[in-house]
Amino acid sequence: MAKLTFAGGIHPYDGKDMSKDKPIKTVFPKGDLVYPLSQHIGAPAVPIVKKGDRVLTGQKIAEASGFVSAPVYATVSGTVKAIEPRRVVNGDNVMSIVLENDEKYEEVAYSAANSLEELSKEEIIERVKQAGIVGMGGAGFPTYIKLSPKEPEKIDYVIANCAECEPYLTSDYRRMMEEPEKIVEGLKVILSLFDNARAILAIEDNKPDCIERLKKLTKNEKRISVKALKTKYPQGAERQMIYAVTGRSINSSMLPADAGCIVDNVDTVVAVYHAVMLGMPLMHRIVTITGDAIADPRNFLVRIGTNYRELVEEAGGFKKKPAKIISGGPMMGFALFDLDVPTTKTASALLCMSQDEVSQMEPSACINCGKCVEVCPGRIVPKMLSYYAEHYNEEAFLKHQGMECCECGCCSYVCPARRPLTQTIKSMRKIQLAKRSGKTNGQKKKQEV
């Protein structure tokens, strides 16, 4: 039973008007491109090129290592300059392949499929795996694993996550407005893997033009339909999305497949289409460059590995001095301390703000107002969990279901005492996940890239 929404959540200022009506512009990078070997959840990829090698656009430069992993492809032609640690969005230094761009954009030949019917299910999954596709909504979980659940016949919903509930982000919106056919074709590919499933395009109702366009496009598709969900953050969170569309609820230790669902972000669905039908690996994504510090906020089709600084220049540079730059949206994005980082498979936006309201706020005593409980989509009690985390009370933290937090940030957003609720709970979760993975050898399922 579709609920079309979920309990809890917030309505922050959405800031989408800044960039939503700007068409996607293709960017041709000029400087070096950097490819971190770990742009996904799981084992880092292993380089298969060495310094001095010449590579072409679309050539594989790093191979997946192990089951949960993904290969990496060159997105321009040029020469391998170095394989060395480089800074990524979350501040870590990650081993990366650095490519000197020769600006010729010479491409390898892709082996397009003649038709979907000719491909077996195994071939489709293999193509997705070889293309290096990972969840492009931000999680970065290898998509081929998602598409090969234990019991594919039990999957009855394929959900295209078109919510884009993060404020300021408009990349999915532009994709839906400009290339809706690719989304529908991508869904057809995924549907061919699951005989008992139907596909739902789940779109928040603040995008009526997308809803109308996709409805028109899927009018004659028996297995694909559009659902308008109520606009509320975090509607795009996987578990809230499944609940809104199907009425089924899963907890943090379950997979969407346990509820008979496959959930993929819009851009991921398009990447599946490119990989399976055109034979192209994952090389591009749409990135929103926005915020009040940006001269001309807009959406770009970006070759993965392009430096963020180049994208800012493409967007007219800064019109005000930025105080804070965030990779992703304001609710779940990472704050950067330096702009010289590469875009990755999971980079959805760069938000440049001339004011940092958060660093001016002093936390004060909790007044027990209960707003965090009210908005928590995980239906836990952030106030208590934050207290346990601050006092490093692991036992109480686990007992009170601290691991069910999805780190959406709603509790910190509403807290009138400005307490760092999300931050403390997130830290404790990270510690617990690290401990767990230490014990069970890398079986952690959910963690940011």
Add this chain to the structure above:
Amino acid sequence: MSDLLKVSSNPHVRSKVTTSSIMLAVVIALLPAAGFGIYNFGIDALILIAVTVGTTVITEYTYEKLMKKAVTIGDYSAVVTGLLLALNLPSSAPWWIGVLGGVFAILVVKMLFGGLGQNFMNPALAARCFLLISFTPIMNNFEVDAYSGATPLALIKGGESVNILDMVIGRTAGTIGETSMIAIIAGACFLILLGVIDLRVPGSYILSFILFICIFGSHGADPVYISAQLAGGGLMLGAFFMATDYTTRPITKKGQYIYGIFLGVLTGIFRLFGPAAEGVSYAIIIGNLLVPLIEKKTFPKAFGTKGGKAHE
């Protein structure tokens, strides 16, 4: 490397609501009741309110200065405590009652237990009960120029008839802020519209109280009797402004209903079977003591966890 930018954990935006904006909203919501109290009882009421609020603010400031802590009077919570306490005093009370109550509320009930958010009893009500026990004749003296002295609830308890219209408007004897149902409800609506309070606690409190007096009140479901019980005494002020006190009510949604029902039943028992006509203050501070237990027993089940089993 270029200039380093500011970094912090997500989220990077916050809502506009702050502790002080919430407290200020409560102060504004109490103004109709306070204003009517001053209109009803005259200049004495105004002086008592001023003295009490002044005392609570100065007490908090002095304590924090002496203890070398950050001064928090800017969050208006001391103003709320002072105002609520004053509205719970009879206008005939001498100025030192306000001072004593204000010091007790802030120093003993609030600051000694750790300040804002740490007190386990509502400071204003704890102070009122302290005064009620210590200075019973003063606290129960409702005789002013305009009124003979008996509160409507005392009249009902004595079997006499009351004027419901006067009670709803507030033209009766009583403490400064409790008499006018209209003024209190107006303030409460303002808070509900702003989202500062919700109806979970006041609603379950009032409904369970009505149910209790219908069953045990020997008047059955007599609408006049029920209206008199609702409009009389501190029920409205208590249900909307003191039972909803964030710090001393359960944080869990289910717990808030249980807490409200408990207060309704307790108020019913005190009013029907106790020696005094009133029982709201005692009901709420006893309810306050049960909050940790209620919270423990009503801890919500996380999304997607059937049977509430903790996932580790």
